[in-house]
Amino acid sequence: MTPPKGHFILHEKEFEAFQAVLQKLLADSYAKVVFLIDKNGSMLSAAGATSDFDTTSLASLAAGNIAATGGLASLIGEKEFSILFHEGERDNMHISVIDNRLILVVIFDKRSSVGLVRLRVRRADEELSKILHAVDERKSGEEGGGVIEELTEADIETLFK
C-alpha cells in the first residue's frame, strides 16, 4: 500500500506533458473527451469536450468506481481490475489504472471502438507512467515552490472572512 504521507505536487512541466499525452490520445482514439484523475478523485488534466461534462463529479465517481472494483478484485484474490469498460446506448466509457496511482478515463461514441481505444490507451499508459516517474524523481530532490510550507495561520484565516 502506498503510504498516505505528504502530498502529490504537480508542476507546470509535468502538467503540460500529461496534457500533450491526453491530446494525442484524444485525437488518435477519436474520443469525445479524456480525463486523467488521481485515485482520490481529483482531476489532474483533461482534453476534449470537457464543457459537456460535470468533470468534478465524474472524477469522484470514476475514483469510487475503481476503488469499489479494486475491493472486489481483492476479495477474489486478484490484485486489481486494471481496466473497466461501460457500454452505453450512445456513449461508452473506458477506465484504466495507470501505474497503480492514476486513473485514465476515455469517453467515446460510435465514431470509435473499444478495440481502438484499448490500443491507444496502452500507448498512453506507458507515456503517462514515464512522466509519473519523472515526478517521483524530482520529488526526492526538491519539493518545489514552497507555497505550502510558507502558509501561515493568518493566510488560512483569510478563507473564512
Place this chain on the structure above:
Amino acid sequence: MSFVNYSSREINCKIVYYGPGLCGKTTNLQYIHKRMDPDSRGKMISLATETERTLFFDFLPLSMGEVRGFKTRFHLYTVPGQVFYDASRRLILRGVDGVVFCADSQLTRMDANMESLENLRINLREQGYDPERIPLVMQYNKRDVNGVASVSELHALLNYRNVPEFESSALTGTGVFETLKSIIKLVLIDLKKGGK
C-alpha cells in the same frame, strides 16, 4: 493525500465525515450544499439506497477561495454508517486529509458511537494512517432532540485526543459550518507541516 497543482494553482484536499448510521453525516453535507453560494460548491452526489440510506458515499466539492494565489478545493465525503458496509468505508478513507467524527448525541446511541469510533481507528490504521495524528474534529450532533448525553459525557467517551469539538444540529444547521471551518483549518495546517 492532498494534491497541489502548480499549473492550475490549486490545492485539493479530502475530508471524510465518519460516524454511526443515522447520526447525520449526509445531513451535514446537505446543509452545507444548501447554504453555500452556488459558485463555491459543486453538485452533491449521493450514492444511496432506495430508502435514502448511504450505500457507498455522498460527495460535495467546495471551493473555499484563495490562499497565496492558490485556489483551495475541498472534497467532502461521507461514509455509509451501517456496520455491514465496512469494506466501503475503508475505500472512502483512502487518501483522506482530515476526518469529522459525527457522533449521535442520543443516549441510546452511545454504543454505536463508540463502535464507529473504534472502527474508524482500525480502518485508518489499515490505510496506513496514524489515528493519533490525523486531523480530526468531533461533532456532537442532534443536540436539539430529547434524551441526549451531556457534552462532558460525550467528551469523556469519544474525544480521546482532546480535539476541537462542536455541538450541532445538522438539520437546522447549528454547528455545521463551525465544524467544517475547524477541520479545514486543521487540514491546511497539517498540509503545511507535511510539506517539510
